[in-house]
Amino acid sequence: MKPGKAYKLAALASAHRAKAIQLLEMGDGAGAKREDIVYLDCLGQIPSLLRHQIGSFFEDCLRIKLDSTRRGN
Numbered sequence: 001m002k003p004g005k006a007y008k009l010a011a012l013a014s015a016h017r018a019k020a021i022q023l024l025e026m027g028d029g030a031g032a033k034r035e036d037i038v039y040l041d042c043l044g045q046i047p048s049l050l051r052h053q054i055g056s057f058f059e060d061c062l063r064i065k066l067d068s069t070r071r072g073n
Helices: 003-025 029-044 048-053 055-071
Strands: none
Touching (some): 003 029, 003 055
């Protein structure tokens, strides 16, 4: 897998993880579980070597997504 595709999958995974956290905070456990499954599927598509290399990128994306959803953007 090319690194560019891995970064795209990491960004997509972080969006699903942020949505799962948001749903969990709203009390929708079933919706959060569905989003977590998609999140894990996205991460599972990224080879482990690349996953380790883009870990900080994923964390930054997740932080940004959570900040924007909490602000209502």
